[in-house]
Amino acid sequence: MTTNKKESTETKDISFNPQAFEAKWQAKWEADKLYRAVIDESKPKHYALTMLPYPSGDLHIGHWYAMTPSDARARFMRMRGYNVMFPMGFDAFGLPAEGAAIKHNIHPKIWTYQNIERMEKQMRSMGAMFDWEREAISSDPEYYKWTQWFFIQLYKKGLAYRKKQAVDWCPKDNTTLAREQVKGENRVCDRCGTPVIKKELEQWFFKATKYADELLHFEGMDWPEYIKASQTNWIGRSEGASVIFKTEIGDSIEIFTTRPDTLWGATFMVMSPEHPLVDKITTPENAQIVSEYKAEAQKQTDIQREAKDKVKTGVFSGGYAINPVNQERIPIWVADYVLMSYGTGAIMAVPAHDQRDFEFARKFNLKVIPVIQPDGVTLNGDTMEHAYEHEGLMINSGAFNGTPATSDKGLKNPAINAVIKYLEEKEIGKHDVSYRYRDWLISRQRFWGAPIPMVHCEKHGWNPIPDDQLPVLLPDDITEWKPTGESPLKFHPTWKDSTCPICGEYAMRETDTMDTFMCSSWYHLRYLSPHNDKAPFDDAEYNYWMPVDTYTGGSEHANMHLLYFRFFHKALRDMGITEGNEPAIQLRNQGMVLSEDNSKMSKSKGNVVAPDVLVQKYGADTIRAYLMFFARWQQGAPWDSNGIEGTARWIRRVWTLFTDSASSTPTVDSAPSNSDSSLDDVKKNLRRRVHQTIKRVTHDFENFEFNTIISSLMELLNEMYKAREAGAVGTPEWNEATEIYIKMLAPVAPHIAEELWTNHLGKAYSIHQQMWPSVDESAAKDDSIEIPVQINGKVRDRIIVPADAGEEEIKSTALASETIQKYLEGKQPKKVIVAKGRLVSVVV
RNA sequence: GCCGAAGUGGCGGAAUAGGCAGACGCGCGCGACUCAAAAUCGCGUUCCUUCGGGAAUGAGGGUUCGAUUCCCUCCUUCGGCACCA
The missing domain is CATH 3.90.740.10 (Valyl/Leucyl/Isoleucyl-tRNA synthetase, editing domain)
Incomplete structure (x- = not known):
């Protein structure tokens, strides 16, 4: 690579070196606020939401698999004229932070925010159109203030209550769990796989069962059948x-x-x-x-x-x-x-x-x-x-x-x-x-979560913390993290001491924290106005952006997050906080990237594919494209480290075709007859393929069929290489094809598209502000088509007829074929069926 | 047992208002370039074959001129539920 650089110092660098421009464009897009989503009444809005990650340390290939095809589709929607919001944040409360605290004696906050910093950087390398100004982090006090506020609203509405009963307890995580977080026949903890036990405890619950019947209704929701079935089974x-x-x-x-x-x-x-x-x-x-x-x-x-x-x-x-x-x-x-x-x-x-x-x-x-x-x-x-x-x-x-x-x-x-x-x-x-649905148990005997904003007074029982005292902050001066089955907050010398909002006498704070699924039940709302300190979100933002138009993420949340998220929206609706019955119209779930031996990737097995290494080797665009190409997105597949070479080759060939100046001069020995008529055919054919490809790629983006988007683009590229050989370079058709190709490439491979568009084609920055190409139907239409002729259901010949040929013409052409005549052996066909434009079937 | 999704080459997968099965890519084979390798480029690649063809989309049946696509029966895999009254 260094040699290549040396060679090209005086001319434009035509070797493919994504490291030379990916970071450059990422920085420029961010500086220019290219993906900033602001209310614009003149455009239809599109709220594209993808599930936010837990800041576990490093981004893994699963995050890329979930996020980059979702990003490509959000970009596609943007090019189609929608005002797209595609936010990102962190579901930052949770147990692993406490695990790290116990192991390394580091405050969960420090561990969490270090991870967030690292993961943000890794996410930026994706080249996604995240609007970072809308970032929301659930462990920020400005966020969990409102998580607590929502708890209080639910409490006031009678939807949060305290009750003693036998509840599920994970002996490893040392906390209670919601019924949804206990999995399978063996009743194991969803997080750690340990069999749960029952404990008789007094805990806080949300009255989700009040919505049991309504949660069974999915009218107007474009959600996968199996998610709806799973929720229906769960509610029972x-x-x-x-x-x-x-x-x-x-x-x-x-x-x-x-x-x-x-x-x-x-x-x-x-x-x-x-x-x-x-x-x-x-x-x-x-x-x-x-x-x-x-x-x-x-x-x-x-x-x-x-x-x-x-x-x-x-x-x-x-x-x-x-x-x-x-x-x-x-x-x-x-x-x-x-x-x-x-x-x-x-x-x-x-x-x-x-x-x-x-x-x-x-x-x-x-x-x-x-x-x-x-x-x-x-x-x-x-x-x-x-x-x-x-x-x-x-x-x-x-x-x-x-x-x-x-x-x-x-x-x-x-x-x-x-x-x-x-x-x-x-x-x-x-x-x-x-x-069979149960109320949602939300108390957790853990530290790193939003404190439940309630105090208990001997005289007046349980009461919420007054709004002006929110948030109830987690203390920084905790030294003992050992799980005891009770929240570490209980052992802090002063934290639990408070006063009763009614009589002003001593009252003890609730030391349990909330299930982190509570935080993620409303993060899509916090993205609307992440820094608002007067309300959880602005009404104007809500009215413009909500509901979520497309929600993408993992299906493992079918009966957990996706049910809480719906319940929460309905409860808020009944309090007059939200409108409409559902938070998200369309849901699509990506499958899982398994390791090459078909097993689940896990750190302990050491079979994890690290995206950072791949980005270094291939560039982000290649990883994005490969993740779209290598499997049906909604199904997933085992990772194939050889397979990526095919996508990398395609990206390099894209680069070569559009940057290689030699492309304008056909090589003498490979160019076929250069007569004008054949060049006309080549140009016409090229144009047809271009417009047919727009049609297919548009359809496939709409339907989350990402793998065939890439195949179509690969095919068109192969077609363009042939057209180049035939001398089409420099013609208006070639130039049109080039522009359209780069536009269709833009959602998939945003960096290379920008580099080609802005630097090599010299077009106006930015490719990501261009409109999606429209189909010229007349150009997309075939002139003549080859159709098979069957005799008794077997293909015996193929004939070429004008695309608009009528039945009679097709029939007579078919019967006139020598091969067909040979098979007929002079017999009269009993029946001839013509499927216009598709096939001729002769029955003897 | 109930509910849902899915079974296509060595592999990931294309193609369903019923109409050329195997697009695109991986892998593999052959060739070009090279001292050589890598990279790149070209050709081939479902199986069987007596080279005429024949068989094939989990299995079996049905509808049809024609079925990967529709219908019936069954098998397998994955996900959810399950002593739920």
Whole structure:
């Protein structure tokens, strides 16, 4: 490379050396505020948001994969005439900072801000159009002041509350977790993979379940199907009825059922061992076995208790309830297959029509009474071998006998519908919906998060910190970081001391901090006005930019961030802070870049691809292009370090074609006949390919099909090399092709595009302020086309016809073909089908 | 078990209002340039073949002149849920 430089000192440097201009353009764009997004009512707005990173230390290839194609699309939208905002920031609170504090005895703040500085620098090397003036960092006091303010608004609205219950606890991270942050069958911590345990603790919650039903609606949202499905599964709506059963001693037990039509078949009840009425219902004779069973249940983990293949266990309480529809006296059992965390913690058991209840009934010799009769078979409660869970007619159900029970759920099912009507008339039950979705537990027993802005007074209980005392700052003088299961803030000598906003007496601060997902639930709003100290954001900014038009990021957040983000928007809407029902219209998720051996990249395995090294070797543009090219973006693929050479070759060939002055003189030996007519054809063909490419690239950008954008540009480049060989250089068609090519290249490879445009073509700075090229439809159209001719479904020949040829013309040309005639062997075709412009199919 | 997405060369992947399967690139092979290598450039590259052709888009069936694309049954992989009443 040094030799190249020496050679080219007197003329323009034509060797490809991205290091020579990438940093230069990045600095100039920033100095010129080229990507500054300001309100401009004369243009349609486009809010392109990509998920902000945690400042973990170094940018990895996954960040590039998420961010640079998103940037390319934002740039494309900008060239299409949108006023685009593409902000960036840091989700800067979180556990790794505390891990570093423990390990290196460094304050999490110092560690975090050092990382931010390094990562900002690395991000700048991407050449993305981030508007850094809108940068927001969630651990800045000016940011978390408003995180706290939002907490208080939620509290005042009754959407934040404190409650003692059994909660998920990660023994490694030493903190509680939200239900969403516990993963999979093994119930492990989403962050560290450690199996969680249950702890009975008093914690702060957000009432997300209030929005359960609304969160199931995705109307007008262009979100991936699997994200919507995942959220729908997570919320887990079931429709049915709640019914009140009375015990013999007069207590009410409410149950939830999706099958009220089987009420007449309820032959016993089951309560969760944790149900508050268990002790009351248990008779003295049964007290011993029930308390032993409860103790046993408590010892087991959730995984043990909820294991699907587990043999059912349970004990009889000695108590009885009255089935409200037929006054039958039915025994109440206690069993751990009924969970306190779902429904009411008690069920009516219908063994004839529920497999779980059936297994239980058979084990303990309880009555089985069929109440749904399938077509053509008579069920016998004493001999049936499994529960019948399908459709049929109601039987043994008094006045309801004969009512059809279909496979429909809820009120759509005539049997369920009729019984619910009856329950409501009799006031023994009502139509009801149950969700598996839980309220969001936001307390974390950790230091590096936004302090929950509440104080507790002996006399006045919990109260929010007055707004004028916000933010509640984290102290700098903490020395002990060891996780104890309680926030390090609790052990600070003075931090927790405060006064009650009501009486002015001593009050103790809440020492827990907020789940960092709280910070990221509103960062898209802080980008609107990151330094506003009067409000979380300006209304004018909100009204112009929101909602987010395109949101990109990882799909691992399906049931976490993406659900919190929607909940938060709805809660804010109900407080009059935001407008509209959803924060983001369009969502797209990139896949994952795996390591070359197809495994997940991780520091511990040492298989991480470092973007910095690649940037040094190839330049940012090549990395950007390769990340767009090497896989379907929304799917991801294993990294291929050889593969990048192909993209690097393409970028170099782009550079060579547009900078090599020799390109204007065709080499004598390779140029074919230079007659005017053939040059005309070459020019026309070039122009056609250029305009066809605009069409394809535009379509693919709109649809996030980044890999085919690059292929199309590669093909067009190959075409241009051929046109150069044929002597097209210097013609108007060549010049047009050059301009359009660089414009289409600009979103993908912003530096080389600028260098070629401004320096080599001598066009007005900046390429990034140019409009996207428009398609000349007439130029894009083919004159003549080659279409295949099939005989009995097999391609036997290809014919060339004018593009606008009619059916008859195509047909006669096809049949006139010698090859086709040979295959026909003089026979008359039975049928000839002409698909205009596509194919001829001859049937013999 | 339920919900969702996806199965195409050695590899990443193209092509779906039904119409030339394998674009583009990697890898591989041959050639040019070179003392040599790298870089670069050119040609070839789904499989089988008796060189006429034949087979092939996870498997099997269906609709059709024609199916990677639509329908049915099944298999596999990935993601979510799961003793959820």
